[in-house]
Amino acid sequence: MxxxxxxxxxxxxxxxxxxxxxxxxxxxxxxxxxxxxxxxxxxxxxxxxxxxxxxxxxxxxxxxxxxxxxxxxxxxxxxxxxxxxxxxxxxxxxxxxxxxxxxxxxxxxxxxxxxxxxxxxxxxxxxxxxxxxxxxxxxxxNPEFITEESKRRRSMYLAEVDRKLAESDFKGPKDSFLKELEMKLIISDAKEEDLKRAEELTMRTNQLNTTGVTYSYDELDQLRKSDDFMLLVVELNDKYGSYGKIGLSLIEMKGDKWNIKLLLMSCRVMSRGVGTILINHIMMLAKQNKKRLFAQFVPNGRNRQMYITYKFAGFKDVSKSGDLIAMESDLANIQQFPDYVEVDIV
The missing domain is CATH 3.40.50.1000 (HAD superfamily/HAD-like)
Known part of the structure; x- marks a missing residue:
């Protein structure tokens, strides 16, 4: 780490x-x-x-x-x-x-x-x-790994150009356009085959990374296997194609407290509301398991969007040590998933 x-x-x-x-x-x-x-x-x-x-x-x-x-x-x-x-x-x-x-x-x-x-x-x-x-x-x-997302990165950006053109031509509210995209979001426990991409996400993502921490393949593998941690990966698809694996979250689970140690999203999905969906999924899990839910945030000058995302989800600052801000949710503000995206929990 x-x-x-x-x-x-x-x-x-x-x-x-x-x-x-x-x-x-x-x-x-x-x-x-x-x-x-x-x-x-x-x-x-x-x-x-x-x-x-x-x-x-x-x-x-x-x-x-x-x-x-x-x-x-x-x-x-x-x-x-x-x-x-x-x-x-x-x-x-x-x-x-x-x-x-x-x-x-x-x-x-x-x-x-x-x-x-x-x-x-x-x-x-x-x-x-x-x-x-x-x-x-x-x-x-030379990237640490060449993943499937790496090989398809240019084509995924080209698909994003098509999305932006479609959005600029669309007449109507944003939620209606998002529904037109026919998005499907998949949230799953990380598997061994996800780890190269997971490491790549921590290395590449800066703007939408809550703590700026990077994890190696071996570190992620150990965390994935540990009973004290939950490692989630997020994949997004729509009618224009796959965005690939675009999100990652690491939750420490000790006693009656869960702590979101890392939450990040690819900048390509910044406007899709994916971060809010993932946070609300974690909040639901914590509530179902009767756990208190905390989160860590470290500002880096470019990731304020993630702090705002936590705030909109009802997290409140509870302490600060240096740059590290500790936040807690009372789990009273859990939102339903928006109807413009199909969410599949694997």
């Missing part, structure tokens, strides 16, 4: 195009060709679950046409091709993917462009395009 590392794993590689992805300048040269081994490098990143995008000062139509001709267009999410500054483009990508700037690497051949990004976003890791031969060997480009 550890606090999140300062040097985080890269979640997205943002590429420049001219003299970076391809050799030459698209608007000046008669022909541009992919740099040697670049396609294999991109495919390897994709298989590891590392997203990719573009920040390039270029003509949108010509660049997208060339990317399609080169067979790599579909690898990029939210490409920023135009005449904005690279720092602005990277900020847009970060916000669109809902990931932190400190999990982005930017690759560009121009030292001016790299300096401009670093000056504006010191958290972004800038890499010279001429020094990418060992890109795949970098520790921050």
């Amino acid at each position: 550890t606090v999140k590392q300062q040097t985080k794993k890269i979640k997205c590689v943002v590429w420049d195009l001219d003299n970076t992805v391809w050799q030459g300048v698209l608007l000046e040269d008669k022909q541009v060709v992919l740099r040697e081994k670049i396609k294999d490098m991109m495919n390897s990143l994709d298989e590891r679950g590392i997203l990719q995008s573009i920040a390039s000062k270029n003509d949108w139509d010509k660049a997208m046409t060339k990317l399609e001709q080169l067979g790599i267009k579909d690898l990029f999410l939210y490409p920023q091709i135009g005449w904005n500054s690279k720092s602005e483009s990277i900020k847009t990508i970060s916000e669109s993917l809902n990931i932190g700037l400190d999990t982005i690497a930017f690759i560009d051949d121009d030292p001016y462009e790299r300096d401009e990004v670093v000056f504006t976003h010191k958290e972004v890791r800038c890499i010279d395009a001429t020094e990418t031969d060992n890109l795949l060997d970098r520790s921050d480009m």
Whole structure:
């Protein structure tokens, strides 16, 4: 059990195009060709679950046409091709993917462009395009595990683009749109085959993690087998496809007290009310077993949404030690699951 590392794993590689992805300048040269081994490098990143995008000062139509001709267009999410500054483009990508700037690497051949990004976003890791031969060997480009969710991460983000388009076109209240999604939420006790993804969730999730604590595969396996702990995993599906395993909770069970040591949700389901459903499920279990229910929260500057989620569920602060806030629910405010989602307790 550890606090999140300062040097985080890269979640997205943002590429420049001219003299970076391809050799030459698209608007000046008669022909541009992919740099040697670049396609294999991109495919390897994709298989590891590392997203990719573009920040390039270029003509949108010509660049997208060339990317399609080169067979790599579909690898990029939210490409920023135009005449904005690279720092602005990277900020847009970060916000669109809902990931932190400190999990982005930017690759560009121009030292001016790299300096401009670093000056504006010191958290972004800038890499010279001429020094990418060992890109795949970098520790921050190598996740601890490559899970099924990792392999499908880009396709899951593409499905999310479709959801957002559908939501923007939908006329009516939000609950009606959520019902249109035909969501199914599955809450189950963690099994051995869930542990790689469970560790990945603790490593990757920052905004919606109640304590910022990470757990290794072995630690999670021990906790899963212990009579003193309950480890729950949450999976979500809808008509656009699977979100995969998107939630995790660890509850310590000692005597007449249960304590939620960890509760986290993937940012991709932030607006689906999944966190509230999971908390209410845990509250129901505690009430059925006649236990007092506590929860731990450690603010990290980005996870206030989880504190608010606890508050809406009726938890109240009972003590504070350093950054650690202890909360308790009187179990009087248990809500029924919303009718826009089918909940399956396994």
